Structures are given as C-alpha cells and as structure tokens.
Amino acid sequence: MGVSPTQWIITAVVILGLLAFDFFFHVRKAHIPTIKESATWTSIYVSIAIMFGVFVWLTMGQKSGIEYYAGYITELSLSVDNLFVFLIIMASFKVPRADQQKVLMFGIVVSLIFRTGFIFLGAVLINSFAWVFYIFGVILLITAGNLLKPEKDEDDEDSSEANNFIIKLAKRFMHTTDYYDGDKLFTMENGRKAMTPMLLVMIAIGGTDVMFALDSIPAIFGLTQNTYIVFTAVAFSLLGLRQLYFLIDGLLDRLIYLKYGLAVILGFIGVKLILHALHENNVPFINGGQPVSVVEVTTELSLAVILVTLLVVIVMSLMSPKGRALTTIKNTRRHAKQYLDTGFEADPVIRDKNYRALIAEEQTLLGLPEKHRELIHDEDELLDLLDEAHATHERYVAENPERFTDGDPMSGKPRIDTDAYRRAMENPDAFEGHDHED
Template structure:
C-alpha cells in the first residue's frame, strides 16, 4: 500500500509534537519522576501506539496492520533490553537522578534520527540489491548468537570510542554543573559529564540500530510501517525506564528470548532472499522455491517467545536474587553519593529498596546462596549505608535541638 504525503506529514508532525510535549512539560524542569507518573505516561504512550496500530489495521488492511504490530512489539522488546545498557552508562557517569530524564530524552531523539537514516538507507539497498536480505539475515543470526553469551556490566563499558575521543580532543570536567553541557573551569570553556554521557548513549545507540533495523525489515519492507513501528517503540521509553527501575536486572531470560526472535527473523530473511535470489553462485541465479514465513506466524512466534521468557524471568528465584544483588550494589553506591540526588523522597525510596534486597539475600536457602558469590561485600555496603543514615539522622536531630533551644 502506498502512503500519501499528507499521511506522512501528519504522522511526522504528531511524533514531533509528542517529543516537544515530553520536553517542555516533563523534562525541562529537572525532577525525579514518581512511579505513578511513570506508569501513567508509559501507559499513555503504549495506548497511542496501539491506537495507531488499530488505525493502520483499519485503513491499511490486515497485512499492513499485522506487520505494524509485529514490528512494534519486536522493537519495543529490543528497546527494553537496551534500557539495561543505558542504566549501566548513567551509573558509570554518576548522572544525578533529577537529570536522567534529559539524558534519556536525548537518547530517544538521537535514536529516532539515526534509525530514520538507517531505515531509508536500508530501503534503498533492498530496492536496489535483492541480496541485501542475505546480509540482513546473517547480521541477525550473528547478533542472536552474541546475545547467548554471558553479559556483565563490564561488557557494556560506558567509555566507548566516541567518549574517549571526546576526552582526548576537548577539555572536560569531572563534575556536573546542573544540566549544563558546557561550563567554565579555570577560565576555560569545558565539556561537562552531561555532554559526555549523551555522547556515550548516542554512540551506543548506533550499534543498537544495526540490530533493530534489519530485524524490522525482516517483518515488513513497507517503509512507513518500519518508520512508525520504530518511532512509537521509542516514544515513552523514558517513562518506561523509570517504571521498570529495579526490574531490569530481573529479566534474566529476556536476552535468550530476543536471541530466539532475532534468529527466527534472520531465518525468515534468508528464506525470503532465497525466494528472490539472483546471485549467480546460488542455484545459477534462479529463484529457489522455499516456504516463506507469514506475518501472522511471525507475530504469533514473537508474542509467544516474549511471554514465556518474561514470565520465566519474573517467577525465577535466580532472577529475584540477581535483582536483589544488583539493587544492593547500585542503591548503596547511589545513597552514599551525596551528589546523586537532592530529593529526600528518592533517597528514602532507594534506602527502602536496599533494605528489601538485603533481607532477601539474608533469607535465601543454602542452594540459592550459591548464586550470591560476593555476599560479604554486599553486606558491607549495606552496613555503610545504615551507618551513613544513622549519622545523618543524629546530625539532623542535633540541629533541631539547637534550633529549639
């Protein structure tokens, strides 16, 4: 189906309006979003994406609508996996909690721009060279294999090549100046870590696009569907980050599910490439008669795999324990960092979560304890937080007593 320029224009205006609304009404004034705020706005953005899909189904037909939903669900799942990397980057750069929204929104805007470029480049290549389907399929199969490798925080270093290059070429500071990208240090203009973390997320997102764009082209070659499914999967990602805070580590089987989905789509692409084959060294340049995978089957497989892997993660003892371990380390470091946040409600929230995670680790049985390799270190972190909190409380009490006298 050919989409008219008017529909393209209205869609682009709506997406830009949503991004502008997000910035001026939520991100411009630095604050820590509450769980309720994140849940409401995340639900709203998902609702908008689903309504758009229903409209595509009605006006574009069953095939176009099914392709949109398959693409949207796949891209959304890949985006959730990417949030874990964003979390590591912001933790590495010690981004103040109040300013994390701005960093995430930048990441979304940069991602949208970069992926739009990849989408039109991919479309041009597909329309010119049928063998590109082989290449896309191979990329997805390799990516699926890489996802099966064990991942740690060290495997997602925030100090990527763009950050190292920026530090080498420009004068940079080690401290934040609010949400400013540049500041004055010793009379010289210098880049702040706020700009560096944006560079890190932008550079990382280019790598993400190399996986996600071939994946969605494996489900549809309709550029309008590819663009809108990608765009709507990114909108609301900022709110989803705060909504899933503390649960990202719990999705321990998500990478396996995504690996299965990418391998499935990669196989679908290669089958399609064989069907459209014109390479002389394959079947003498003739088409190969193979069964192709329908969009309906793709949508069913994607939903089924995600449902199984998410439920398996949520009900897994290993998942709960791994989440507790990650929360203890991350929350302790954040609580002990005086520059992490000035919001007392946020400090109280991470302290309570730290307590819950500590109690979970302590209550584990002998078999589950084997998962926790560094329990003494984690308990020491907890003790330091409790000591810091007690000292702060005593200091506040003394201050109040002096004020009263």
C-alpha cells in the same frame, strides 16, 4: 497500498509534536518521575501506538496491520533490552536521577534520527539489491548468537560503555569537568568554557543508539518491507521509552531470560530473511542465480512467534526464584552505592529513600531459600558495601538528630550478618545459617 506524501507529512508532524510535548511538559524541568506518572504516560504512549495500528489496519489492510504490530512489539522488546545498557551508562557517569530524563530524551531523539536514516538507506538497498536480505539475515543470526554468550563482568561493561572511543575523543579535544552543573552541557571553570559530564553521557548514549540501530533495523525489515510501517513502528516504540525506563527501572534485572527470548526472535527473523532471500534469489553462485523454492514464513506466524516467545520468557523470569535472588542482590548493590555516593545523590530525601530500599532488599534476601541465599557468598564487594552503608547511616543519624527526633526508623530492622557470610566464604562447611543481625 502506497502512502501519500500528505500522510507522511502528517505522521512526521504528529511524532515531532509528541516529542515536543514530552520535552516541554515533562523533561524541561528536572525532576524524578513518580511510579504513577511513569505508569500513566507509558500507558498513554502504548495506547497511541495501538490506536495507530488500528488506523493502519483499517486504511492499509489486515496484512499491513499485522506487520505494524509485529514490528512495534519487536522494536519495543529490543528497546527494553537497550535500557539495561542505558542504566549502566548513567550509573557509570553518576547522572543524578532528576537529570536522567533529559539524557534519555536526547538518546531517543538521536536514535530516531539515525534509525530514520538507516530505514531509508535500507529501503533503497532492498529495492535495488535482493541479496541485501542475505546480509540482514546473517547480521540477525550473529546478533542472536552474541545474546547467548555469557555476560561480561558488570564493571568491565561500565568501563567499556563510559570510556568508548567517542568519549575519549571528546575529552581530548574539549576541556571537561568532573562535576555536574545542574543539567547544563557547558559551564565555566577557571574562566574557561568546559564540557560537563552531562554532554559526555549524552554522547555515550547517542553513540550506543547508533550501534543498536544496526541490529533493530534489519530485524523489522525482516517483518515488513513497507518503509512507512517500518518508520512508524520504530518511532512509536521509542516515544514511550523514557517513561518505561522509570517505570521498570527496579525490574530490569528481573527479566533474566529476556536476552534468550530476544535471541530466539532475532534468530527466527534472521532465518525468515534468508528464506525470503532464497525465494527472491538472483545471486549467480546460488542455484545459478535462479529463485530457490523454499517455504516462506507468513507475517501471522511471525507475530505469533514473537508474542509467545516474549510471554514465555517474561513469565519464566518473574517466576524464577534464582532470578528474584539475583535481582535483589543487584538492586541491593546499586542502592548501597547510591547511598554512599553523596556526589551522585546529595538530596537527603533521596538518600533516605535509597537506604530504606537497601534495608527492604536485605530483608528480601533473608527470606530467600537457603540455596538461593548462598548466591550472596560470592558477593564480597556487596558485603563490604553493606558494612560501609550501615556505618555511614549510623554516623548520619548521630550527626543529624533534628531529622530523627523519634529515633532512627530503620533501627532494629533485620539485616544480613555480613560476618557470618564472610565466614561461610572462608569455610562453607562451617556455615550454620546465621543470616541476620537483630
């Protein structure tokens, strides 16, 4: 069923209205969203997306409805995976947490603009050249293969993301500062107008979004060639991304098998696209330019594969003891760095919260089975951070007695015995399991 220009206009106005509402009522004033706020608005945006799917189902038919839900779930899954990179970029630029909403909002708007352009370009290519399905299929298979490669070192990722080509160009042609001035994009330094890191991180997020679009658009075209469904599925998957970021921030590293699930989904859609290309074949050197009789994957099967794959990887991730240990180690490192970096979070309340989270994560590590606690043995940097964080906190308590009239509430909490772990790294056989200090 075709979509009238009026329906297109109304849909675009609704999406722009939701973005404007989000900006003026949530993002414009810098603040750190609470878990309750993030959960509420994430559920609202997901509900809006689901209700729109019902609208598509009722007005455009069952097939279109299933295509929309399959596309929406796929795009949302890819967006969650993209949040890992956003987290790395903002950590590398040391964006204050209260200002991260504005950066994410900018990234979402840029992503929507570029993906809309790619969607219409993809639609034109598909309608003109059937062989484009071969290219899209190969792109997805390559992407799936890349997801299965071993992860790069985190510090290398930080460096590559934060110092990419666009950033180097910006720094070359614009005077830049090394400090933030609230959420301003430009500030005055020594009488000259200068670009703040806020604009640089927005450029990095925007440039990364363009690269993500090159993967996500072929994926959804593998599920439907209806431009309206492609556009709305992409748009609604992006709308709630900012709130979702703050809701699952601490759990992102917990989904250790997500990339494998996405590899399966993208590989499946890639094969589906190539099968469809063979079915519609007009390439001269394949079967003499004639269509090839192959099995075509139904939309219902596609939706089932996507849902089952995501369910399996999420359950496996949440149930994995090793995943829990690796997540806690990463979060412990992150909170230690944030606590020590007063330029990142100068607010004493936030720093106290980071330190409390650090102590809680150490206690979680101490409660892990021995075979998983041994993962800490290879984390020499983490042990140094813990020593420095605890020493810094003790000095802070001594220098600010007015804030700790009843004594340090964290005093006496079990902590990792870093010296014991260092001895274990030097001589694993002599390690006697002295895990904590009293």
